[in-house]
Amino acid sequence: MIRILRNASLAVLGLAGGATVLKRRRLLREGKCLNQGICRACAVFDDCGLPRALSTRSVLARIRDAK
């Protein structure tokens, strides 16, 4: 019985995680920001193609190059 509950819990967690990933992808595809424009604290910063993320990466690269 415990095994069934554990497996059901894991399945629910897996589905919730998958739904979250799909929702993030859909929002990014629609050009919507996931983190209120706070790129440095955003989980998708490295892969984000929104203008704010591109600008932030550009600024960070300039700062890094200037050192």
Ligand code: SF4
């Ligand atoms: S990386 Fe920046 S622009 Fe892209 S979703 Fe995150 S906060 Fe928004």
